[in-house]
Amino acid sequence: QNRARLVISCPDKPGIVAAVTSFLYEQDANIVESSQYSTDPEGGTFFLRIEFDCPNIAERKQEIENGFTSIAQSFQMNWRLHLHNDIKRIAIFVSKEEHCLLELLWEWQAGELLADIALVISNHEHMRNSVESLGIPYYCIPVTKENKSEAEQKQLSLLKEYQVDTIVLARYMQILSPNFVAEFPSRIINIHHSFLPAFVGARPYERAYERGVKLIGATSHYVTDDLDEGPIIEQDVARVDHRHHPExxxxxxxxxxxxxxxxxxxxxxxDRVIIYGNKTIVFH
Amino acid sequence: QNRARLVISCPDKPGIVAAVTSFLYEQDANIVESSQYSTDPEGGTFFLRIEFDCPNIAERKQEIENGFTSIAQSFQMNWRLHLHNDIKRIAIFVSKEEHCLLELLWEWQAGELLADIALVISNHEHMRNSVESLGIPYYCIPVTKENKSEAEQKQLSLLKEYQVDTIVLARYMQILSPNFVAEFPSRIINIHHSFLPAFVGARPYERAYERGVKLIGATSHYVTDDLDEGPIIEQDVARVDHRHHPExxxxxxxxxxxxxxxxxxxxxxxDRVIIYGNKTIVFH
Amino acid sequence: QNRARLVISCPDKPGIVAAVTSFLYEQDANIVESSQYSTDPEGGTFFLRIEFDCPNIAERKQEIENGFTSIAQSFQMNWRLHLHNDIKRIAIFVSKEEHCLLELLWEWQAGELLADIALVISNHEHMRNSVESLGIPYYCIPVTKENKSEAEQKQLSLLKEYQVDTIVLARYMQILSPNFVAEFPSRIINIHHSFLPAFVGARPYERAYERGVKLIGATSHYVTDDLDEGPIIEQDVARVDHRHHPExxxxxxxxxxxxxxxxxxxxxxxDRVIIYGNKTIVFH
Amino acid sequence: QNRARLVISCPDKPGIVAAVTSFLYEQDANIVESSQYSTDPEGGTFFLRIEFDCPNIAERKQEIENGFTSIAQSFQMNWRLHLHNDIKRIAIFVSKEEHCLLELLWEWQAGELLADIALVISNHEHMRNSVESLGIPYYCIPVTKENKSEAEQKQLSLLKEYQVDTIVLARYMQILSPNFVAEFPSRIINIHHSFLPAFVGARPYERAYERGVKLIGATSHYVTDDLDEGPIIEQDVARVDHRHHPExxxxxxxxxxxxxxxxxxxxxxxDRVIIYGNKTIVFH
Known part of the structure; x- marks a missing residue:
């Protein structure tokens, strides 16, 4: 495929879209999707994501990047050019609850997940067969208070070995250390089992039950050093009532x-999610 | 109409439904709706709400209540018998935001609100015409730090004069004192403009914006002395995204x-809502 | 477990609930859930579903059924008594699309499906491994215009052999003959891939795309001789927009x-679903 | 305000966005929102909606339109330039059901409807006071089989007199003639009380009840000569169950x-809705 995407953020001022799209036109690119957002047209930050088709993009990537540099500099852009065929390599971390892992495996098998699942890391053994039967490496690294630092070193070394880009915490119930998080800034995605910021921390369903809420939720967010406080990517809820126990x-x-x-x-x-401060812009 | 409803709570044990429905059968009552819930069939609390038609229920109410007393005592029941035609008298409290009041007025006009709106009390003048044009008394009682106690006395005196059963805080932005709340236990309904327990307290939309949530919500709850902590009756949410400002x-x-x-x-x-601890059972 | 449920329908008249619950009380039963509905308290049909705990229910089932007969006759009841431990045996029919089968298999493994999956029948081979690896028999019976009657005979013979109670058509793309349907009245559940009655028949997603709808849906219903016209059990929808192609x-x-x-x-x-005419009453 | 929007459709080919945004940049315009869609990047139709701020746009509108003409011609564009301050004038048609009219009136009062309500036309008298009290002209034009053509002539003459741009059928229960519709192509918006294409035609709620659906819906669409078959703009649903009667x-x-x-x-x-064939593209 000849598809690529350009993701840009820079101070907002007139002429950005004109400059970028004129450049792409000169490269024979055809824009197939474009999304933009400005925090404030007067002096705010501007975000742009453009998907385009361009003949021989794989061969020409370096050349196009070189050509774009002067535009990027004149507008003080942060920018990335991604080829559609450069699939991200992900690691899935899981503990005892298996439903999130199973869902991702199933979508991956169905061809709906644009990722290579490089490996699965768990602090338990029980999912080994399900994972290895799909040809995906499975590593069990138990974590205790005592060995936590050592366990994280093992994990980091595996992540390096497997060239992992993004970590997915699919109900992984260990808290990652700041050192670990610093190795994957904005590239660790967690699922928290509550509608954040309600029920930050442990045992959210039990606390939702105690409070008598009429809807429960889940929140996917990037992991930062502040537990359950990272930029939220997506949330959803379901209706419950007085008959429902914590189970x-x-x-x-x-x-x-x-x-x-x-x-x-x-x-x-x-690359539809852009982090801005402690929030996300999602171009979907 | 000959319709009534019986709402019961008592320690759960076998035979409750049989005793109650046999009694109603002997009174020539025909059950049209019945809902029940037990917190635990072994030693928990049992809740029952039965709607029934019974000839001449208005005339026979006292007689039926007397007859039911011995059953109620033998099961240690808390119970109430309500005639469908005994419409509750409500007072609506409102501040500057008018949308909740307008919705209730519209539903009342459409015959969809089973209540007499006895009066509207506001700390502002601006809704007087809309309310009075419908023949509903409107009282403006400004509230300041200094006159708060006095203002609440005026409100309580009006509520007494108008024989109000239930108070609806339709975006009324003053905090009621414990003394006031004690006069209407479990009979003050508030709407909080967040998905509780997220964003307890002031300025929830601004804080939702700061946090970057992807859904916002609202919560209706009974008012207790703990701000925004009373039993939740209903909640709902709507989807938002990065483009939405606090407004x-x-x-x-x-x-x-x-x-x-x-x-x-x-x-x-x-009478579909039963308070149990700090939670509600809603039979809908 | 000592749990059972009694499901009743009969002409509505006063005294039904009293008679049934008094009988259960005499059997030392403790009601844990009860739902009822009347199409019309004056001369309509009354539906009742009661879940109860009763000591030694398995041994006493026959005795309780005998005892209930006279009540049942006096109210002209249709009724069934089900033990909670009498798990229904189901057959899942599937064609090429595997997502519905996989979901049911996953829920079954997670202990969330109150059923024995007796066998899986498909007109294709490709799901054999996934099914057999769980210890569930898999039969591939190809269906063509020519062999349809013969294929259905094979299916019916397997269903008999495996003592199947309920058939689930999990995206099974063959139309069952009236003869086949007659063998499992109100016991074949289909999932139709549209929000019925919109897009009855073939290729609903393509037709939804053509029409430009903004929501798509799915409908689960009992199978009758009229294609896609059987009693609806459940429906739901999801939002789509102009960017979505049929795929x-x-x-x-x-x-x-x-x-x-x-x-x-x-x-x-x-047993929460009761068929009434061409509609369902669902006690959930 | 200096805000305007440019809405374009044309055959898709490379360079469109570059040409348009470069032109806007030369006019000192600052883009604040941009949405685009292509039915097929290879030879399909391209749709673009750009909102921008431009100094003195009101005075310079003609000049900008002139300048844009050559670009428009070279890409074979259909295009419109709208000033944000050129508020559309609408006529609301209503019959007996008043809820849709009341909602629009309330939103208009709250400043949330970017429209001038030029007049309300009804075939009944009962909403006159509510409408006239807001200073909006109200015309009652009864419609019968006999006078239909004459009644439509009166309506058309009023619409001309009041310079109406868009007609909103807010539960107006008369079918408009092809002649009438032809006068307002793609400018009549109807609300149909079903989830189209389910329950096309009359009495949809009664038919939804008969069919036993578990969700009911509503559909807003542009009016064409084919009843309930025009391009759908928006739909939504709500959950119902067996207890709900048609009322x-x-x-x-x-x-x-x-x-x-x-x-x-x-x-x-x-101007977020673009009609394409019998479907809509909605840029929201």
Missing amino acids: DLKRIGRIIEKTVLSRALKWHLE | DLKRIGRIIEKTVLSRALKWHLE | DLKRIGRIIEKTVLSRALKWHLE | DLKRIGRIIEKTVLSRALKWHLE
């Missing part, structure tokens, strides 16, 4: 969790 | 607020 | 299809 | 109807 909330919640995580991950994989 | 969230939120408040109030008016 | 609608639709079918099947398995 | 469906449906109509109208008023 029912968990059962209902699983469907929301896997759906929300899957949507967030897909948008990330297509 | 947009408020605009989108207004539709959720009025819808959620209207649903919660209707269930309350039909 | 996108199919992808989005798969999530709705599997969710709707799963919900409908679960309600059926717990 | 309940109507009550629940009213909320969907007014919400869907309001959304569709707002998008139309901001």
